[in-house]
Amino acid sequence: ELKVEQNPLFLSMQEGKNYTIYCNYSTTSDRLYWYRQDPGKSLESLFVLLSNGAVKQEGRLMASLDTKARLSTLHITAAVHDLSATYFCAVDSYTGNQFYFGTGTSLTVIP
């Protein structure tokens, strides 16, 4: 079974600061996804990364993918309170349409 690990699990950061969330996965895959979940809510797609070296940016969030290292990063620039949520990465297994989710990173941005 494909394993997906995120770190850190919990992140508390001040507004205006930068930080990076890491996502490692255990087997070959060229497709990686980032999702956001607000407390008590469903998951919302943020980014889809489909090839080695892919980089996507929206607002203060930027995601990248290194398939050789089996690593994706979600970089937060100049954090604001509205970014407080849990962020999940997910990997599509190479052999089929099976999405495996990471443990999630709970982000709290402190004013």
Next chain:
Amino acid sequence: DAGVIQSPRHEVTEMGQEVTLRCKPISGHNSLFWYRQTMMRGLELLIYFNNNVPIDDSGMPEDRFSAKMPNASFSTLKIQPSEPRDSAVYFCASSRVVGEKLFFGSGTQLSVL
């Protein structure tokens, strides 16, 4: 589009009772997934369907769990009999084709007393 629709939003039942969760995927989406989310285990893939056919049910925890997709616009996840350890949020998600991002429903919060 209304998105992925799940019902009920909340379900409270007693141990031993049958529970049925329902999902309507986005029209035109060919893949449907059932996930369970708990604090201890995170998001677990239970089963997924492609073109209404179950492709992988290896995530279904026990024989007490069963899922069906009788047509392209409806799926059910049934637990019989239910147990307290089944308490979780159950999400349904769909995607248009293999490899595309998932669209999630609002989830069903299940509490088994």
